[in-house]
Amino acid sequence: MSGFEPFTQQTGAAALDDLRARLRATRWPDSPDDAGWSLGTDLDYLRELVAYWADGFDWPAREAELLRLPRFRATVGGLGIHFVHAKAVAPAGRAMPLVLSHGWPDSFWRYQKVIPLLTDPGAHGADPADAFDVVVPDMPGFGYSDIPKGPALDSVAVAGLWAELMDLLGYRTFGAAGGDIGSHVSRYLALDHPERVTAVHRTDAGVPFFAGDPAELTPEERAWMEGAVVWGRDEGAYAAMHRTKPQTAAVGLTDSPAGLAAWIVEKFQAWSHGDAGSAFTMDEILTNLTIYWLTGTIGSSMRMYRANAAIPPAQLARRVEVPSGFSIFAGDIVRPPRAWLERTANVVRATEPARGGHFAAFEEPEIYAEELRAFFRPYRTATTG
Template identity: 80%
Template sequence: MPDTAPRPEPFTPRASPAALEDLRTRLRATRWPDAPDDAGWSLGTDLAYLRELVAYWADGFDWPAQEAALARLPRYRVPLGGLGIHFVHARAAAPTGPVLPLVLCHGWPDSFWRYSKVVPLLTDPGAHGADPADAFDVIVPDMPGYGYSERPSGPPLDSIAVAGLWAELMDVLGYARFGAAGGDIGSHVSRYLGLDHPGRVVAVHRTDGGLPVFTGDPADLTPEERAWLEGGAAWGAAEGAYAAMHRTKPQTPAFGLTDSPAGLAAWIVEKLRSWSDCGGDIERSFTKDEILTNVTLYWLTETIGSSMRMYRANGAIPPAQHARRVEVPSGFSLFPGDIVLPPRAWLDRTANTVRVTEPARGGHFAPFEEPELYAEELREFFRPYRAAG
C-alpha cells in the first residue's frame, strides 16, 4: 500500500457518563401518547410494550457492558471519500485452506450490529463445529451516516456510491478479490459491487431480491413474478409508510427521533418485530438487551436522520440501474420471516443465480436472529469460489 493511501486506525468508542445520564433523564421524562385499549401492535408500536422497554432502558440496561462486548470485535476507522468510515476487520483464525475475504453489507435500521453474532462463526468455524477450511476474513463496514461512520454533510450517498466505497476499502485492506453479501439496503450494495466490480467480486450472496422495480411489459413476466409485483405493491401500501417518509421528507421525523429516545425506540422496534421471524413476539427473536444495543447505537451516534436520508438517495437511482443483471455467480437464502419473498424466475431474470435455499427459520435480520444458520448458508455458497479469492 503506497504511503499516500488511507491508513486504518484502531477504533474503540466509549460513551461518556454525561451522555448516558442525559439519555436516562430523557427516558424518565417521556411524554406518552394515548392508544385505544385493544390497539396492541395494530396501529404501530404497542404502547404497553414500549413503556416496559423504556423503563428497562432507563434503569436496567447496561450500555457499558454491551459496549465492551462490541469492543471484542476488531474495529477500525479509515478516511474514504472524505468521510471517516468505521468497520470491523476480523481475520480468519487458523485457516487450513484458501481464505476468502468477505464484505458484509448491512441495511436499515441497523449497522455493523446486524453481523455482530456471526463474525466469530465465519472467522473461526472450527471452534463452532464447522470445517476450519471454510474460514473467512470478515469485513463489516458501517455505511456513511450509520453507526460510527461519519455523516455526509452534503447529499446522502446511494447504494451505488457505497458499493464504490466498499471496493475502495477492500483495496486499502489489500484484497484484490473478495465475496460480497448483504440484506435490505445491503442487498443492493452487494448487488452493485457485483455489477460495477465484476473483476474483483467472485460471487454475491443476498437474503432478498429487493423490493420489485420493473418498468417493462408485465406480459413478459411469469405469473409468479406478476403475483410478486402485486404482493410488493400491497405490502408497500400496508407497511411502507416509513419508507415513503424516508424518501420524501426524512428531515421532518428526524427532529423528533433525534430528540426523543422513546420515539426513536418506537420507530425501530416496530420494524424489528414486523420483519423478524418472531410470530408477533419480538423477544422470541431479540432480547431487550439486543434491541436496546441497536437502538442505543443510533441514539449515541445521532444517525437516525442521516440513515433515513439514504432512502431519498436510493429513490433517485435511475430505472436503468435497476434493470441491470448481475453476471457474477449469485446466491440467495430466502428466510421464511422476511418480507416480499421473490420467486426463482425473478432471481434468474436479475442475476446469474446459481443457488437458492429456503432455511427453516429466520427473518429480515437473519444474521442476528439465526447466526448459525446464516453462517452455514455463507459457508456452503462461497465454498466453490474460495480459490478465486
C-alpha cells in the first residue's frame, strides 16, 4: 500500500522498568471500611491489579499478540494515524469494507476480539458471505496515533479523517460502526458523507440533545432524558472534568500508573454488564491501561471531550438519513428508547441484546459480530459490487 507503513513498534526495557518502579512505589490513599466501589475505585481491587501489573503482567507477550494484527501508520489530514487493516478471508471483491470507531477510555483495543469474527466468519460458525474488510483507526490523541499539537479534534473532524483514510485505502463506499465517542464519529460520517457511507451501526445514541418543544417528546423519551440528567449528576464527574479542566487531571494520571488505573478501571466496573472482574481478565484490562501509559495519551484523549462539547447545536440536531442500525446492549449506560432513535435517525433495525455493556465488542464479541453481520447484510451489494 503506497503511503502506508507497517506498524512494528516494540517497547524497550527501560520504559517497562520505569513503569514497574512507579507501580511498586505507589502511595496509597486511605479508604473507609467496606467502601467497595461506592466512592469510586475499590482500593482492594486496585491494589491487586497494581501488584499484578508490577510483577505478573507480561506486556511483551500482549504486545506481540497485538502486533499479529495487520497494523499500519499513514499520514491523514497532516496527522500520523495508526490503524488496523484486516482484509477478509473471502473471494476478492466480495467483502464489505467497514470502519470501526472506538471511544474512551480505549483505542483499537476495543475491537481486538471481534476482528477475526468479522474478517473470517466461516471459521467461526457464521456465513462466509458476511465477511468484512475491517479498518480500525486510533483517533488522534489516542493509542498510537499522533497527538494534535493544537486543540483536540472533535468527532466531526475525525469523521472527515476517516473518510480520507478509507479513500486512501481504496474504499469509495463502506459501512461505519462504533460506540461511545465512536458512535458520534460514525454518525458524522453518515451525515457528512452520505454518498459514501451505505449504512451506519451504533451501540448508543450519545447524550440527548433536543431543542424543540418538550411536548413533542413521548413519555419514554422524557423519562430517558430525565434519567440521563440523573446519571450525569451521579456518574458524570469524569466527563465534567474532561470537558472543563482536562489538563489538571492529566498531570497526575500521566505521572502515576496507579492513578491512571483508578481513573479508567472504575469505568470498566460501572459500564460493564456485571462488573469489571467478570467482564474482563486482568490481562485484558492491563493491556488497555499499558497502551495508555506507554503512549502518554490519557491527557490528549480526555481533551476530545472538550472539543466535542463545543460542537454547535445545529450539528447536534441533524438527523441521520443513511440507513441506521442500533444494538442497545442490556448492560450499557443511558439506554435510549426506540422513539428517540427514530427521531434522530433513519432506523431500519434496532435490537436489545440481553448480554453486554458499554464495551460490547470486547465483552461479547460473538454477539456484537452477529449484530453487525445481520444489520449490514442488505447493504453489501452497494459496497462490494
